[in-house]
Amino acid sequence: MLSHFNFLLFLFIISVFPIFTKFKSKTITKSKPILLPPGPAPWPLPTFRWIHGFMKEMNTEIACIQLGNIHVIPVTSQEISREFLKKHDAVFASRPITMATEYSSGGFLTTAMRRVLASDMINPSTFRLLHDNRVEEADNIVRCIYNQCKISTSNNCLGSVINLRNTVRQYSGNAIRKMILNTRYFGQGKKDGGPGAALLDLDGHEKTVREAMNTINKYHDPIVDQRVEQLRNGEKEAEDLLDFLISVKDSNGEPLLSVAEIKAQCTELMLAGVYSPSNAIEWALAEMINQPEVLSKAVEEIDSVVGKERLVQESDFQQLNHVKACIREALRLHPIALFNLPHASNSDATVAGYFIPKGSHVLLSRLGLGRNPRIWEGPLNFNPERHLSASTVQAVELNEPNLRFISFRTGRRGCAGTAFGSAIAVMLLAMLLRGFTWSPPPGQEEIDLSRVKK
Numbered sequence: 001m002l003s004h005f006n007f008l009l010f011l012f013i014i015s016v017f018p019i020f021t022k023f024k025s026k027t028i029t030k031s032k033p034i035l036l037p038p039g040p041a042p043w044p045l046p047t048f049r050w051i052h053g054f055m056k057e058m059n060t061e062i063a064c065i066q067l068g069n070i071h072v073i074p075v076t077s078q079e080i081s082r083e084f085l086k087k088h089d090a091v092f093a094s095r096p097i098t099m100a101t102e103y104s105s106g107g108f109l110t111t112a113m114r115r116v117l118a119s120d121m122i123n124p125s126t127f128r129l130l131h132d133n134r135v136e137e138a139d140n141i142v143r144c145i146y147n148q149c150k151i152s153t154s155n156n157c158l159g160s161v162i163n164l165r166n167t168v169r170q171y172s173g174n175a176i177r178k179m180i181l182n183t184r185y186f187g188q189g190k191k192d193g194g195p196g197a198a199l200l201d202l203d204g205h206e207k208t209v210r211e212a213m214n215t216i217n218k219y220h221d222p223i224v225d226q227r228v229e230q231l232r233n234g235e236k237e238a239e240d241l242l243d244f245l246i247s248v249k250d251s252n253g254e255p256l257l258s259v260a261e262i263k264a265q266c267t268e269l270m271l272a273g274v275y276s277p278s279n280a281i282e283w284a285l286a287e288m289i290n291q292p293e294v295l296s297k298a299v300e301e302i303d304s305v306v307g308k309e310r311l312v313q314e315s316d317f318q319q320l321n322h323v324k325a326c327i328r329e330a331l332r333l334h335p336i337a338l339f340n341l342p343h344a345s346n347s348d349a350t351v352a353g354y355f356i357p358k359g360s361h362v363l364l365s366r367l368g369l370g371r372n373p374r375i376w377e378g379p380l381n382f383n384p385e386r387h388l389s390a391s392t393v394q395a396v397e398l399n400e401p402n403l404r405f406i407s408f409r410t411g412r413r414g415c416a417g418t419a420f421g422s423a424i425a426v427m428l429l430a431m432l433l434r435g436f437t438w439s440p441p442p443g444q445e446e447i448d449l450s451r452v453k454k
């Protein structure tokens with residue numbers, strides 16, 4: 001299935017593809033010959049695999065692909081990524097304008113709200129406030145899997161086959177929707193925690209971006225309209241992220257955001273928040289099933305921290321280092337998209353000794369960073385222990401501020417939902433491990449992951 005990030009990046013590429021021209025490395029001025037990064041001479045179709053391929057062939061960790069008058073700069077090095085998004089964070093803090101970002105942001109209505117989001121909405125106090133909304137979903141996922149098991153075992157199966165992808169996506173989708181809109185997508189009113197009749201297709205495989213956005217908006221817009229009315233008439237208190245968006249006031253005490261802006265922001269958060277945690281957990285569990293000793297170690301850790309008498313709580317996370325190391329390893333080895341969301345430069349800059357013209361689109365390669373053999377020993381091995389070495393800080397975190405791989409990324413255009421995303425991911429994996437015993441599907445000795453480890 002196509003993830004949100006793949007989807008946006010795919011559209012980003014096709015929206016600029018028709019205007020590409022043959023790339024030629026060039027100097028900027030005669031007196032100051034700072035070169036553009038190296039790039040390909042012949043011009044085949046610029047797929048992401050192809051970009052990685054030619055960078056490997058040219059033995060370079062930064063490149064330049066010229067699409068019309070736009071310079072696209074893919075990067076696979078930790079050090080150069082840090083230069084772009086740490087040293088020059090302010091220069092590369094914009095998103096390029098593409099068809100996909102226009103639709104997903106409701107015509108760029110979310111762009112101006114970055115300040116509101118960061119400072120007023122998604123902060124530690126809202127995170128604490130929405131604890132119960134998140135935790136409710138943890139109970140639901142256990143019930144949902146348990147009920148699937150009951151159905152299989154009543155059909156005389158030895159074990160039960162669970163559709164892990166659907167299950168983890170339901171959890172992420174519902175957890176994020178509970179925090180934003182205080183309601184669920186799936187299983188509204190159902191007792192089994194599983195999907196109800198109305199399924200929301202966020203994938204965009206079969207639909208165009210516009211149709212996908214219409215689908216999402218059809219679900220959310222009536223809730224937003226009703227909520228705006230309730231809050232502005234004083235009929236309810238602020239309880240979730242939507243309420244906070246509606247309640248933010250400007251210096252004159254007037255609502256800061258229009259209804260259209262609020263709707264666009266809800267959509268963006270929803271898109272950003274559903275797939276990243278579920279993708280990481282799906283991969284982590286698949287790898288752990290293939291390495292029973294890694295899986296057992298995580299289960300033992302949960303047993304020793306949580307005990308047998310109660311369910312996992314967020315206050316346990318601090319001590320679940322092996323569980324978190326498994327998620328970090330999944331984020332490193334199996335990123336949700338080959339590249340990070342693009343960053344556009346608002347002025348000329350010199351990075352890694354190369355001239356990066358104003359308006360360039362910088363694409364940090366998630367795959368290139370996470371699997372860079374210069375940084376990671378045995379990069380294709382799933383080895384959570386590497387995140388538990390002596391040099392690691394005591395409590396493992398999912399974030400990777402040094403950009404050795406990309407998880408949330410901090411900084412001006414970093415992930416707005418780092419705390420929420422971490423909490424959803426850790427709870428999801430811990431609950432799956434705590435509640436159930438996992439093994440490959442019947443007839444398979446292990447899950448075949450060879451195709452994704454090339």
Ligand code: HEM
Nearest residue numbers: 272273276277341407408409413414415416417420421425
């Ligand atoms: C495991 C979970 C998650 C991971 C690994 C993740 C990772 C990321 C990354 C790498 C970016 C791009 C940063 C950049 O461009 O340099 C991003 C952006 C973003 N994320 Fe997350 N994320 C996760 C969960 C969430 C959640 C739960 C939310 C919402 C509550 C969220 C909201 C956002 C938003 C709004 C952006 C766009 C920020 C902007 O353009 O200014 N993310 N995320």
